[in-house]
Amino acid sequence: MSLFESLRRLPRPVIPHLVLNVAVASFVMLALNHGFWTRLLAEFPASPGRVAMFGFGVWALTLLTLELLGPGRLQKPVAAVLLLLAATASYYERNFGVLIDREMVRNIFETTVTESRHLITLRMVAGIFVTGVLPAALVFWPRVNRVRLVHQLWRWPLGVALSFALMTGALFSHYKDYSAMLRERHDLMGSYQPGASLTAGIRYAREQWKTADPTAAPYGRDAKPGEALARADKPVLLVVFVGETARAQNFGLNGYARNTTPDLAKRDVIAFTDASSCGTSTAVSVPCMFSGLGKASYSREGALGRENLMDILGHAGITPLWVDNNTGDQNVASRTGWARVDASLAPEACAVECTDEALLPAIRDRLAKIDRDTVLVLHMIGSHGPAYYLRYGPERAGFAPACESAQFSDCTAEEIVNAYDNSILETDHVLASTIDMLAAAQNVIPAMVFMSDHGESLGENGLYLHAAPSFMAPAEQTQVPFVLWLDPRFSSAMGLDATCLAQEATQPVSHDNFFHTVLGLMDVRTSARDAALDLTTPCRNPGLM
Structure with missing residues (x-):
């Protein structure tokens, strides 16, 4: 039986x-x-x-x-x-x-x-x-x-x-x-x-x-190039990295005890060291960043119900491009189009899952073809957990021993932090390599922005990962790194005082500033741009052009 x-x-x-x-x-x-x-x-x-x-x-x-x-x-x-x-x-x-x-x-x-x-x-x-x-x-x-x-x-x-x-x-x-x-x-x-x-x-x-079938209401349809952008003698290129799960507390440029950003520290970058996020998950923060609604007014219905930053750039005659190495565009680039990273361009970076190093050939490929003003958005996989060890190659394993499991109970607290910090080293390498690539390019006037979408808990108060409800979200999930690099050609062409921006970098900023600052960096004139939230406003000096 x-x-x-x-x-x-x-x-x-x-x-x-x-x-x-x-x-x-x-x-x-x-x-x-x-x-x-x-x-x-x-x-x-x-x-x-x-x-x-x-x-x-x-x-x-x-x-x-x-x-x-x-x-x-x-x-x-x-x-x-x-x-x-x-x-x-x-x-x-x-x-x-x-x-x-x-x-x-x-x-x-x-x-x-x-x-x-x-x-x-x-x-x-x-x-x-x-x-x-x-x-x-x-x-x-x-x-x-x-x-x-x-x-x-x-x-x-x-x-x-x-x-x-x-x-x-x-x-x-x-x-x-x-x-x-x-x-x-x-x-x-x-x-x-x-x-x-x-x-x-x-x-x-x-x-x-x-929000099953949203119709995007017109927004920023009055957008047009400002005087500086219109006079530029070459295409202006702004590369925007939307980071994933990078928290400010483990970012070397923000004063972390470990030097997790050695390559960026050697470049002339501006690090805003007191930046906060709109949400604690990609599904909230990314749409919020590009919507222009701000944290206090953000709702998914509101963000999907009107055009966003990508649309406004297009209205101004700027080409908006989106390349993704994460979970997709979160409906931000649904009207302007987006593409996933091509793993075949970087097989060494995609042995298991593509690290963000796979974005470098994507940048190089598009950089060579740019013939008009462009904003290139790169959505990173960054430090997405729990498999931090898959976010970097062996050459970036600077902190050891590192957790090589997605089951945190298999690892010590030190091993989890080591693996996470190694993923920040990977982000540092990708950003620095991009800066070098842009600085060497002769066909564009370049600049770069990096801002993380949210942070990550690494065991503090028993919390791990992210997406904590807003009412209980700890600082580890809401404080994010924000880095700006301006090529001298960009500062000159756009009339921006980089020294002034560096002096502003210790002031509190947030995702609310992102939308307006990108428009400001690209000198887009539109009623959708709030000068009070545009970090370039106090540092614009037409005499530098």
Whole structure:
């Protein structure tokens, strides 16, 4: 007799509908909500009664969710899905400190297969199998007493109502304390599973529905070349590197104890050492940077609903180009067009995944053909984790020993930081090589901008990677490097005082400045450009032209 047949012959208990939901809700709260309980206990360290009552209220919320979504024969499939959802979210919170919100769901859906496979490890599969797959399978083992449809018509709303009554009764028992906590500690319910993941999924689906077929309203259609750009005797070229996951704290030019930017330090660059990001993920920061909306006003719907920096450059007669070595253009260059890095141009840099060194031949190829004013945007893979070791070649492995695993628990804190710092060395090499290439070019008047989209947590306060919700995002995820290089020919042609810009580099700046500063660097006259946010405004000197 096979094992399967033996299992089939085991007696299956017969239980009421409510008993199964109570069992599932109890398992979810006790086994899959470590982050929730940790935060709740920290909030009421000397009041176990308040902890127990609030925990009971959230348990009742879990029961309410099961009752509401799983009437009748939907009960078991719904319970199984919620168990898998909670187990997966719980695993990533325990191991990386990440919370699931709408933008995290967006990252999940918009990441590439290459990136996502780094997060799928043997330990992850084993962990989710034990805490999610097995319990979900066990849900189908007992038989459930099903009432007839006529009784289900009153039993379902009654179960929902009773669960709701238990939840509200528990929460109102110490309403003053609980309401204050919920207003201040968004991370508490943000760590509750499966509620946080369900809410995030619904918010993501709603936003996708609203932006499914966006029509971009005209913006900056009055753009035209300024006097300096119009008088330039050669095509003006601005190379813009949109960095990935480079954080200011580990950037040598920003005062990091390690010299992670030795090549840039030898070039005449301007480093803005107090720069902050619009978001903590590519899906937020990149559209925000190019939208001109600013962090305070940014929304995905707003960014997709009007033209952006790439469009405005085109309106001014400047050629906008986008070459990608990451997850795509994030709908920024959808109207102007974009291309992925051609791995065949740099096979030595693409042995496993293309490092950013593969962008160098792409720059060289386009540089030779430029015959009109151009902004070339290069979207880097940069320091994207958790597989930092794949972001640089062996010649850039300056810090050792380095973590060579996407499972951080396999590495020490020092090894993780070493691998991350090596990825910054790779970025430093690519930027410096680009500067040398541009400085040697005789057919253009060149300049370069590098700005990271967001930072990265490397274990501080138990957090790893990025995409933390804005209300709890640490400085490691929001402080970013921002570097500017101006060829003397560019400064002269565009009437810019590089010394003045260097003096401004210690002032606080942000992604809000990016849009307007790129327009300023290219001397684009348009009502969309805010002189107060354009960092070139106080440093423009027509007498230098």
